[in-house]
Amino acid sequence: MANDRAKLTFWLLLAPLMIWLLTLIVLPHLGMFLVSLREKVGVREYETSFANYAVFFNEPLYWNTFARTAYMSVTATALTLFIGFPIAYYIAKLTRGRTKTTLFLMCLIPFWVSELVRTFGWMILLRETGVISNVLQYLGLVGGPVEMLYNDAAIMTGLVYTSMLFMVVPLVTTLDSLDDSLIEAGYDLGASGFAILREIVIPHAMPGIVSGCIVVFMLSLGNYLTPILLGGKDSLWFTGLIYNQFITRFNWELGSAFGFLLLGLSSLIVFVGLKLSRQSLGKTMAQT
Amino acid sequence: MPNTPDLECRAISKSFDDFKAVKDVSFSVPQGTFFSILGPSGCGKTTLLRMIAGFQKPTGGDLLIKGNSVLEVPPNKRPVSMVFQHLALFPMMNIGANVGFGLRQRGVNKTDIKKQVERVLERVGLGGVADRPVSSLSGGQKQRVAIARCMVLEPDVLLLDEPLGALDLKLREHMKIELKQLQSEFNTTFVYITHDQSEALVMSDQIAVMNHGVFEQVGTAKELYYEPATAFVAGFVGEANRLRATFKSAEGGLLQMVTPEGRALGGVDAGQGLSPGETVEVFVRPEAVRLSRNAADVAQMGNTGQGRVENILFNGANSQLILRDQATGAEMNMALPQTGEFRDLERGAEIAFGWDPQQTRVYRSKGNAHGK
Amino acid sequence: MKSKLILSTVAAMMLSSVAAQADTLRLLTWGGYAPEDVIAKFEEQTGHTVEVTKSNNEEMIAKLRATNGGGFDLAQPSQDRIAGPQAEFGIYKPLDMSKIDTALFIPSMLEATKGNTTVDGEVYAVPHVWGTSGLVVNTAEAGDVKDYTDLCNDSVAGKVSYRLKRPTLIGFAYAMGLDPFAAYGDEAAYKDIIDQVEAKLVECKANVKTYWDGGDELKNLLRSGEVVAAMAWDTGGWQLNDDNADIIFVAPASGALGWIDTFVLPARGRADDAAYDWINFVMQPEIAAMITASAGNFTASKGGDANVDDALKAKYQASFPQEAIDNIKWYPSVPAGLEALEGAALDRINAAN
């Protein structure tokens, strides 16, 4: 009797999660998958086949775009990690109390405005008639206006800026949990700062590094606005392709296939990344 | 220079803003000594130890190891090693890697590291565990790994910050003996800090009693116990009954005092040069007090009294009796010999007691001492 | 318990049907086509309420496709985007011409639009706002830009911009002496044209500062002087002219591209009567003038230009002498499927470097 009650409670509590998973994640993906299998043979005529997937592999443009997107996202992830790690270390280990909270909030500031506004901010800074170009000219460092927008470096800047918080938060959390006495013990046993970083701090922070990297990679890969606005004529990005298929080409079938390929290939990259860093997803999630 | 001490502190001090955590502490520790620093929590022990290890910079004084000042030497270059309060074993490495960590930093080659690690683990009684994770060890074993991790580097001085604090009582008793054995086996200088007097008394060759950032007394366990130099030491090391009195006169090395209730007491000056009229504190150890049902038996002891039994704490050979002195109303604590004589003693019984003025130590009272 | 449930369900259903009858007009349109003052007047006169969603051609069609023609009661895609999507997705419903006051329309424009948007004998759209796209040029810096292909001149290297959309392909094709509209019916011929244009645009890419996406972005580029010549809508050029007299709209030598935005009924629209009321209301000459003032473009309302402000008229006349008007290439209806061809070309241009 009591057992039945407990079971009922269990299922009732689980229900919202299941409904959420089913209606918002499983069903749309199922629908998208079915659409991606429809090959258009004429006006309002469709056949079931993998033709849309074949398009991706047969047209170098598409997989080149994916490769470029993945490569840029990996680079952005690595850059975010390199910039974010010292920041996170500083916040977690070298500050306390008020300063810590303030610094943490400062990482949040970019998220008080929408992504669009954030990106426009960068455009104002980087454009030919923008702030940085003018300052450089005023200081006499450059002869004429310099265009810093509309190239890969601008995309990278935008991606890193947008992703920083998602790297810093898990890193601060894991580094916070690193006992200071472990670092002191390292010094005491004769280790240099670098050896401590490599042998103690990084292994301890690994779950945070991995989860931060996964989130930043996925966010960069799925970003749409930043590459388009900051990249200008070199803005080719895989999500842009998907958007185009859905919106300007009315080609939902190919768009869905691309969507599924993005899901599959990005999962594959994450999986390979986990294998290379000898981490497991379960371990990572449990520790952060 | 065979007589150079391993460690020497000269008037070392440390202030945090306005607060002086360590004040002009000087001491030296000869090679091979087990040196303990004993004091209540918050008295500055850890601060002192961290200065020796190099994690904190003294605000004054000098620090020498084997005769050389190490003030400018960073912690990773100092020939001292530290066993941390919570051991600080690296959870991301297995036991072998933990113990070999320091050797790896020195660039010792892999096969030598393996050999040395195995040797030191055997010495602490943990041969063959090198490949196991740290988490597979019990508390006492972790303790030994932490010591092995330091000892493999053959430091001049091993610093230990309350390493037994986290262990349960039984294990702590066991580890006390083991630590002392390890120290004499390695013949390394240990500087051991603790707030637990029994740890200090059992293990140490030399003990410094620390209070409010200063050393009150440095000496062997016996010296501290039988000849405490200050009221603080007398109260902190071992058990003692404390009475308040006024110093009247001195006769033939004995001081005559009277309590506020008018009872006369005799005792010896603990070396503070008291003068008549001062308020003093009088200390007597529980085991110095003799009990008798017959007042005449203790009448010749110098300091005597009558009391009512308040409580009997039976603990075999260590049984205690708490009684209330009829003359002063003070609670007195005394050893209850298990000779059979007092087996039928009950709560509320009247009993006579007395003790020798020679075993009564008199100190200037902190509150209204002269010249302060 | 059960009866209570039924009761409340019935009550909820009644409420929702009342809401439908209250005639809320959900209008899917372009920025500027439904200004506040016009909406206020309309609501006051008819008692309907208007909800406006601003969009563009592609998004309108994508939205309607996603809902099978639901969610809106009146939409305003361009006249070339009606027959194709209707054949493909069936997202519109035929107009009941008897409910439209055709006397309000310029007859030639009405007939042209009806002709272009007839599918299976049914008319799907009537014209509303029309305009052209051509070149916006900063004459002080790029006086030699007269046609689309001039955007590839060395003299303006790094200082031009256009959209990576189908009008660019069409415009360049005409400037290169080709006739894409004539090839609409012949996919192979059309592909041949698109291939040539693609090669030209890839070659021209080095000249481009960026492909613009939104009107504000383009205006910023021209205003700051970062871009001196661009392919754009006439209104954009006229607005910029107010700030900087050097910037003008130029009808390209090979002809401006003429578009007409229309009124269509989404297949599952619920307030058709309100939609017809809106069409008849905004086509009145004085209301049409208000929309011209807000959108910057002229309308298909007969006499609608009479009340338009003189400055706009003057700019229009400066950009469009009679031979330029005669030379406007009006978009014919896009046959279903051509977009895929153009899309692939645009993707390749975007990827080129």
Ligand SMILES: Nc1ncnc2c1ncn2[C@@H]1O[C@H](COP(=O)(O)OP(=O)(O)O)[C@@H](O)[C@H]1O
């Ligand atoms: N970093 C610090 N900043 C300020 N005060 C400190 C700091 N470290 C220790 N103290 C203070 O110094 C005193 C001595 O501390 P500590 O050496 O840890 O004592 P113990 O180890 O004897 O318990 C304490 O009152 C403590 O609050």
Ligand SMILES: [Mg+2]
């Ligand atoms: Mg301490």
